Amino acid sequence: MTTVPLDSLPEVSVRRQTTSGRIALTLFALAIVALVAMPWWAKTGTIRMLLELCCYIAVAQMWNLLAGYAGLVSVGQQAFIGAAGYALFVLAQTFGVNPFLAIFLSLLVPAALAVPCYLLLHRLDGPYFAIGTWVVAEVFRLVSSNLTLVNAGAGMSLTVMKDYSAFERNVAMSLLCAVLTLVTTGGSYWFLRSRYGLALMAMRDNPVAAASQGVNVRRLRFGIYVAAAVGCGLAGAIYFMAQLRINPASAFDPMWSNVAIFIVMVGGIASIEGVLIGTLIYFVADRTFGEYGATYFVVLGILTVLVALYARSGTWGLISKRWDAPWFPIRRHLVIEGTAR
Structure with a gap:
């Protein structure tokens, strides 16, 4: 057996960032700044439109x-x-809590509800889990439709917002848009680049193999479920604050999940870039063809099915096959010194 001296072995390093990733992070930071500065360059209608876009993302x-x-x-x-x-x-209108503070306090509710929901649903698998989540959402809708605290089916209006000027509301909405985008998109990127993200990607590829290597699959799934509930709750609180009105039909509208599924499937599942592309596709299509009603939704459904059948990696998958230039790189590449470009 021939031994190789250690000093003759090439030096290796792990590359986690790319040139395209640095450019994308710079653009992302500029986008956050632009969101914060919206009251000084955008009209109220534009701010509302961008707020809706951020909620979808x-x-x-x-x-x-x-x-x-x-x-x-x-x-x-x-x-x-x-x-x-x-x-x-309820916090702002019924108990007089500052509405902007109430947004963050309201996140305790989805966090608390997600725990028993997951304990109830985690034994289900595949389509049974999906159906179970829909049943839970319908139970929430029925409860809110009969709960006196939330004015039952009549819904509630956020009249306390009249105490703030239009400019103050625009500033608040702009800051909340920036926070929402930073927490959900930036937070997802940060998490996926951490060791927990590495475990999550291993679990995605093969849960059994990941568990055999020490990944606590149950605990990780539970944490992701609760985090996703809080993230969706933040989007919901911001969205309905801007709407100034909420009722059971709009609060628990299945269209929220339908839109999320369309965005991820068309844009590209398991990729941050795919979500951004899919959201832009949906948003432009909704603004352009939304007036056609039922026909428009049928077309979106057919498009989702076609992508699932013939382009499972979505739009971003097709792009990345041609150009290897990730915007939010999360993979780790072993690079031999002297060969990296």
């Missing part, structure tokens, strides 16, 4: 973590969107 990012990495396909995330929205209205 947030909900889709949370669904992507659930289905794309944790293997938990949920069609009931509207349960936590509505729960946080109602918590905000």
Whole structure:
């Protein structure tokens, strides 16, 4: 057997960032700054439009973590969107809590509700889990429709917002948009680059093999489920604060999950870039063809099925096959010194 001196072995390093990733992070930081500065360059209508866009991105990012990495396909995330929205209205309108502070306090509700929900649902698998999440969301809707504290089916209005000027509301909405985007998109990127993200990707590829290597699959799935509930709750609280009105039909609307599924499937599952591309595709299509009603939704459904059948990696998957330039690189590459470009 021939031995090789250690000093003759090439030096290796782990590369985690790319040039495209650095450019994308710079653009992401500029986008956050632009969101914060919206009151000084955008009209109220534009701010509302961008707020809606940020909410779609947030909900889709949370669904992507659930289905794309944790293997938990949920069609009931509207349960936590509505729960946080109602918590905000109750805290601000009924108990007189500052509405901007109430947004963050309201996140305790989806976090608390997610724990028993997961303990109830985690024994289910595949389509049974998905159906279970939908049933839970419907239970939440029925309870809110008969609960006196939230004015039952009549819904609630956030009249306390009249105490703030239009400019103050725009500033608050802009800051909340930036926080929402930073927490959901930036937070997802940070998490996926951590050792927990590495465990999550291993679990996505093969849960049994990941468990055999020491990954606590149950605990990780539970943490992702609760985190996704809180992220969706933050999006719901911000969205309904901007709407100034909430009722059971809008709070627990299944369209929230439908939109998230469309965005992730068309954009590219298990990728942050895919969520951003899918959201832009949906948003442009909704603004352009939304007036066609039922026909428009049928077309979106057919498009989702076609992507699932013939382009499972979505739009981003097709792009990345041609150009290896990730915007949010999370893979680790072993580089031999002197060969890296």
